[in-house]
Amino acid sequence: MDFIDPHIHMVSRVTDDYETLARMGCVAVSEPAFWAGFDRGTVDGFRDYFEQLTAVEPKRAAQFGIQHYCWLCINAKEAENVSLSREVISMIPEFLDRPGVLGIGEIGLNKNTKNEATVFLEHMELAIKYDQPILIHTPHLEDKYQGTRMILDMLCDDSRINPDRVLVDHVEEHTVSEVLDRGFWAGMTLYPVTKCTPDRAADMIERHAGERLLANSAGDWGISKPTAVPDLIFTMRRRGMDEALIRKVVHDNPVEFFSKSKQFHYTPR
Numbered sequence: 227m228d229f230i231d232p233h234i235h236m237v238s239r240v241t242d243d244y245e246t247l248a249r250m251g252c253v254a255v256s257e258p259a260f261w262a263g264f265d266r267g268t269v270d271g272f273r274d275y276f277e278q279l280t281a282v283e284p285k286r287a288a289q290f291g292i293q294h295y296c297w298l299c300i301n302a303k304e305a306e307n308v309s310l311s312r313e314v315i316s317m318i319p320e321f322l323d324r325p326g327v328l329g330i331g332e333i334g335l336n337k338n339t340k341n342e343a344t345v346f347l348e349h350m351e352l353a354i355k356y357d358q359p360i361l362i363h364t365p366h367l368e369d370k371y372q373g374t375r376m377i378l379d380m381l382c383d384d385s386r387i388n389p390d391r392v393l394v395d396h397v398e399e400h401t402v403s404e405v406l407d408r409g410f411w412a413g414m415t416l417y418p419v420t421k422c423t424p425d426r427a428a429d430m431i432e433r434h435a436g437e438r439l440l441a442n443s444a445g446d447w448g449i450s451k452p453t454a455v456p457d458l459i460f461t462m463r464r465r466g467m468d469e470a471l472i473r474k475v476v477h478d479n480p481v482e483f484f485s486k487s488k489q490f491h492y493t494p495r
């Protein structure tokens with residue numbers, strides 16, 4: 227089945243992963259800007275990273291017939307450096323018109339601090355000013371519930387934000403309903419250790435009929451599995467779930483959400 231991985235950090239993966247994904251039916255990926263595993267020291271470090279996201283990765287993906295899209299921001303882990311964050315936010319518009327840039331992301335919270343909230347709100351302003359969709363990172367483990375509430379409150383408090391153009395990622399059973407109830411799209415991350423297993427994701431898909439739900443691998447430089455979306459397809463088929471519902475979650479929903487950006491040019495094969 228053709229599928230899209232809407233959240234995967236290909237800069238951290240080898241070229242063989244693109245080939246494996248293509249063989250398994252991957253037609254497109256979207257790559258949010260994230261933490262490199264260390265704090266970058268200068269705005270030029272980010273400029274080079276955005277060059278890699280917008281010029282290098284699309285070429286590497288295209289060798290295997292995969293379309294590569296991306297989202298730009300400074301990650302919440304680096305938001306404690308507010309002055310550097312502001313430099314990066316004011317540089318991002320240089321890249322917003324590049325082909326394949328879908329919006330602002332993955333912005334969000336990490337430890338739910340005041341500086342993180344400040345930088346989050348300034349990213350929101352950027353997205354509003356340039357009419358960009360938003361991709362949200364919600365915190366891990368013990369910080370997830372409170373962090374997700376804080377993020378949803380900041381978004382809902384601003385009437386200029388249209389929830390239908392915001393994807394809230396890394397939802398789990400205790401956060402997914404509120405995200406969907408408030409009109410946002412929700413992404414489930416399939417990780418070998420933390421976050422969702424394919425079975426837990428399939429439960430949520432059954433419970434919510436797949437409406438506004440996406441599934442991703444969030445593959446990166448840590449322990450993760452870039453082929454996690456095919457694992458989910460396998461799990462849903464084994465459960466006897468409807469093919470149309472499976473396709474909705476792994477293909478049609480990403481297409482519908484990404485189409486909210488004018489930079490998404492995709493025709494199903």
Ligand SMILES: [Zn+2]
Pocket residue numbers: 233235258260332363444
């Ligand atoms: Zn990520």
